[in-house]
Amino acid sequence: MLVQTNKLKATTENVMQVLSAVTDPEIPVLSIIDLGIVRDVIINNDEVEIIITATYSGCPAMDMIAMNIRLAMMENGFSKIKITTALAPAWTTDWMSEDGKRKLKEYGIAAPDKNFNIATDGVECPQCHSTNTKLLSEFGSTACKALYQCNNCREPFDYFKCH
Amino acid sequence: MSFLIDYTLHLADSNLILAQRNAEWCGHGPILEQDIAITNISLDLLGQSRNMYQYAATLMGNGATEDTLAYLRTEREFKNCLLVEQPNGDWGQTVLRQFLYSTFQQLLYQQLQKNTDEQLAAIAAKALKEIAYHVRWSSEWVIRLGDGTVESHQRMLHAIDELWRYTGEMFIPADYENSFGVNVTALKDEWMQKVTSVFEEATLPIPEKIFMQTGGKTGVHTEHLGYILTELQYLQRAYPGAEW
Structure with missing residues (x-):
């Protein structure tokens, strides 16, 4: 099967656009941007590194969120994706939009x-x-x-x- | 390096074993809301222990992962303190164990978040937000049951009898704690003050000086840990490398 992909240029803006469509599996009305768990996007040539942080230490949604980020990025034509989890500074609801x-x-x-x-x-x-x-x-x-x-x-x- | 690994494993093991104990309540809590509360606490502890195991695995290399550390080490390799492996008993014993441990964990992590090891400090800082809930919840329960009915008061006295002898160990450092870990001996007075103030409100007595059991931190456990690991590690032992 051929996967239809829309090739997007590797810019922070484009990546953020893709990420704003990735939602929290437990609260599907919130995107991971709304939640404030995307901390940074680093673009190195065609490799995109996305730095995320967990809400609570034991949040079981984090593994799924990381997988959904990868899928969304691939659907948009990104192939070199690195997802890094940062622990500090600790997530706070102050980061919720x-x-x-x-x-x-x-x-x-x-x-x-x-x-x-x-x-x-x-x-x-x-x-x-x-x-x-x-x-x-x-x-x-x-x-x-x-x-x-x-x-x-x-x-x-x-x-x-x-x- | 090996002290850092042992220290990280010690912190991880205490949380994992208490998480496993609390999870035994899943579906058996006295009421639905409290069933959810104790399993939420279990999940927090599990998440904190995963962060520690992942860090220890990185330090160890050689193919170690959070899973091999949790599922493939034997009883003598576990470094959790004895308190957390004690049986759930009744609800009173479970909430008392949580209170004694969380009060300690809060003081410990308040120091750990200032540690020169940045990863341990970050894990601790994040965990402290969660621990605040555990301390509040378990304190409320100790007070409610201690200062409750004749029956609940009696049960709390029994719980103290069962658990107090395992609290002394928390304040006696193992070798791996001495080099750069938090000075646990220095936490004892403040821990005692906090426990005393909740016990007073709960109309419960602080036990007189009694003999304290030790050994958990260096792998010498009570009989209970083996049974816990048998259940916790069953799948990986029966089907090595199973994934889904």
Whole structure:
């Protein structure tokens, strides 16, 4: 089978464009750019090195994200791709884009909020926007989220924790 | 170099074994939210240990990988402290073990993040953000159960009885810690203060001076580690090199 590829020139801009279409497998509305896990792109002739960082040490999505980056790059005609994982500086939700936070809310996940650096009752419900909400657990469906319930609309929801 | 490798393996092993212990709760937690909490903690610890094993494998060369280090070393080669390999017991024993370890790990990594070894420092700095959650969660549970019902209080006393004798080892350095590792002896007072303040709120007594078991850091373990490794390493032992 012939794979259709669109050859893109190796520029930082083009690479970032490709990466902005790679999403987090756990939260498919967020791209890896929105999440702030792409730290750098280094172009050396026709080799592209992409430096990423993990959100949490044990995030199981990282292996898949690295694979998806490779696939997306290959689809766009890049063949020499190097993916490097950097540990320092440690990832923080401060690197999440404003656009990313908006997309999170629309998707039904409360976005990181500086007023709730430590998760406590009162994070705004992404469904009905009430702040009459209750923290159920600091640990949620993935490492990056806490579990809440809204006392107003009674819906449970996830909060993407400040980190 | 060999001290650095041993030290990195020691840090990795303690986290891996506690991750494995906590993972035994998967599907058995007292309620769904807490089942998720303990397995989340397990995942954090596993991720931290993977970072350490990957680093140790790079230092070792010769085809070592994070997998060979976790799956193909024997009991006597594991350098985890004895506390983390102790059985889960009831929920009280599990949360107490987590509290005693996380409180220690937090103090340890606060120093480790300043280490001259940049990779260990980076792993520690990242892990500290996760450990803050573990300390908070386990402290709350120790207080809730210690200062709970007659039954829960009794169970926490039993848990202290089971686990306290394994805490002393954490503050006695092994050879490989002496050269450049964190000075663990110096962490003891602060650890004791933090544990005492939570125990006081939990209406639990700090045990009188008792005999402390040692050996884990140099590969001399309690009987439990062999059983843990049997389960953890089963697949790679039965089907060497299996991948999927």
